[in-house]
Amino acid sequence: xxxxxxxxxxxxxxxxxxxxxxxxxxxxxxxxxxxxxxxxxxxxxxxxxxxxxxxxxxxxxxxxxxxxxxxxxxxxxxxxxxxxxxxxxxxxxxxxxxxxxxxxxxxxxxxxxxxxxxxxxxxxxxxxxxxxxxxxxxxxxxxxxxxxxxxxxxxxxxxxxxxxxxxxxx
Numbered sequence: 447x448x449x450x451x452x453x454x455x456x457x458x459x460x461x462x463x464x465x466x467x468x469x470x471x472x473x474x475x476x477x478x479x480x481x482x483x484x485x486x487x488x489x490x491x492x493x494x495x496x497x498x499x500x501x502x503x504x505x506x507x508x509x510x511x512x513x514x515x516x517x518x519x520x521x522x523x524x525x526x527x528x529x530x531x532x533x534x535x536x537x538x539x540x541x542x543x544x545x546x547x548x549x550x551x552x553x554x555x556x557x558x559x560x561x562x563x564x565x566x567x568x569x570x571x572x573x574x575x576x577x578x579x580x581x582x583x584x585x586x587x588x589x590x591x592x593x594x595x596x597x598x599x600x601x602x603x604x605x606x607x608x609x610x611x612x613x614x615x616x
Contacts, residue, residue: 459588506592512564562579
């Protein structure tokens with residue numbers, strides 16, 4: 447039996463965003479134990495030309511919600527991208543997870559051949575079939591930004607391991 451678009455997307459988005467929230471919790475706990483403001487971590491980046499932790503979280507959330515919206519034809523909520531604190535970032539993840547729960551799986555199933563046109567950068571678009579869009583754009587984009595957030599915190603001494611990245615379904 448073939449895998450459905452909903453089972454290849456919604457549970458993965460839920461798991462990875464929940465894991466991301468867990469990773470942020472560990473970042474806050476690390477800062478508390480070491481007695482520094484966790485906001486120092488929120489602005490950090492791995493390299494000067496990379497986006498900071500806050501943007502990694504925002505983009506991870508956007509990858510999930512916008513991917514699901516484009517595939518399902520359901521309007522995604524718009525977020526302001528103005529989160530600066532760990533609490534605000536965790537709230538954004540929670541809002542994204544809550545919205546994902548409102549999308550009926552049937553809206554995603556059968557969208558394998560649907561033409562999806564999406565922005566790539568500020569001035570360019572790309573068009574892909576739904577299944578290719580999910581497998582080769584949305585999921586890798588989500589994993590990239592979750593992994594980068596993990597790496598930023600790990601680089602700053604937060605005690606994270608593979609088990610934190612792969613906490614599993616909640």
